[in-house]
Amino acid sequence: MEIGKEINSRFKSPQQKVVVNIRFTSNWMSNLQNGFMSKFDLTMPQFNILRILRGANQAINVNTVKERMIEKSPNTTRLMDKLIEKGLINRIRCEKDRRVVYVEISMKGLDVLSEIDKTFDDHSFFINKLNDDEAETLSNLLDKLRD
Amino acid sequence: MEIGKEINSRFKSPQQKVVVNIRFTSNWMSNLQNGFMSKFDLTMPQFNILRILRGANQAINVNTVKERMIEKSPNTTRLMDKLIEKGLINRIRCEKDRRVVYVEISMKGLDVLSEIDKTFDDHSFFINKLNDDEAETLSNLLDKLRD
DNA sequence: CAAATATAGTTACCGTGGTAATATTTACAA
DNA sequence: TTGTAAATATTACCACGGTAACTATATTTG
Structure with missing residues (x-):
């Protein structure tokens, strides 16, 4: 349309x-x-955090998670609060530097992700209308617009 | 970037x-x-409502405003609440059909818009990196993606 | 006409994003 | 060393978007 x-x-x-x-x-x-x-029972921002944590393959601190997100800032903390409530991630205080908080995905979190993997795919899920060239062109134009 | x-x-x-x-x-x-x-002292959604009302050239009902917005639904009411607080628009109850509420932009609202007009332009404001053809291509690809 | 249905608008609830202010802790520098 | 600055994470506050429930009014229909 x-x-x-x-x-x-x-x-x-x-x-x-x-x-x-x-x-x-x-x-x-x-x-x-x-x-x-x-x-x-997830939202996209929550899902993205889970994927970041799975991709990290280890506990990483909150700042690193922030850097890998599209939207920055305080929301990261709040989103992680929700994920902890659901038991999908764990928080770990760093002993060396007590300001730092590490976060890791839990077994349950991994299970949920693999369940989602079965049916979800960023591009095939709803982006099946553009071929590779068109998608590339689109991305390049967006980059140029923000230049 | x-x-x-x-x-x-x-x-x-x-x-x-x-x-x-x-x-x-x-x-x-x-x-x-x-x-x-x-x-x-405006947000974009509020600004958009003001522009819609100015474009209408007359009092129109809430539903019509909704239809002309990108995001629909209850927010319209709340956004208009804020604009009324600031004295930028007026609410008018319809006497024929008492469910209907008309909204119009106020003199003060028109003043604010014309003040903004002096420096704001949707495309020249921050979109000066794409020429007409590129912008058209981009729009067309977005349309195709959603097809 | 009376009851059921539809419509217009609002409100409530939840989840989100952004800025700024706040500990807390660490690092640095006179 | 000690006072100041920086870094890390959190919280508070405000504004937004979406679904669903709700109110009031109007329309339809049996």
Whole structure:
């Protein structure tokens, strides 16, 4: 569907249209993703933290997790609070530097992830409309826009 | 800056990368926009409602405003609450159908908008890195992705 | 007409993101 | 060494988006 029809408005320029379209598309993706994740009692940000921790293959501190996330800052702590409540990750205080807190994914967390893996795939899940070249072009244009 | 460097991770496919990139870019734009708007004690969603009401050229009901927004639903009411507090819009109950509430932009609201107009432009504000063709291509790819 | 249904708008609840302020702890430098 | 600055994580506060419940009113229908 074309963006101009979905939100009832006209655009003065391709640049203006693309700004709205990016926001609209981002929103559209989030809705799809969250809808999928809700089946596992997770949200996308929570899922992303789990994936980061699995990818780390070891306990890493909160700052490192932050750096690997799209959205930074205090939310990391709060998201991890939720994951701890669900028993999907563990917090470990560092003894050497008592400011530092390490986090690791738990067995239960790994189980949940592997369950999700069976049906979830970032690109095949809902992005099957673009081929490799188109996806590359899109990414490059986004990079250029932010340059 | 290339997306892969900003968030420390690798991507399995162009499709996976583009999903993250869209979200990242959308976020990046929101930050810029909100930073700009804060000078006028407004947020982007509030600004959008003001623009919709100015564009309408008359009092319109809440539902119509909703339809013209990117994000739908109850937030419209809450956003309008804030705008009313600031005296930028007026609420008017419909006498014929007492369920309906009309909203219009106030003089003060128009003043604020015209003040913003002096320096704000959706595309020239921060989107000056893409030419018309590139912006069109980007929009078309986003449309195709959501198809 | 009366009851059921639909519509417009609002409110509640939850989860999120962002800035700034706050310990707490460590590192550094006069 | 001791006072100041920096780093780490957390918390508080505010604004947003989404689903669902709710209120009030209007419409439909039996």
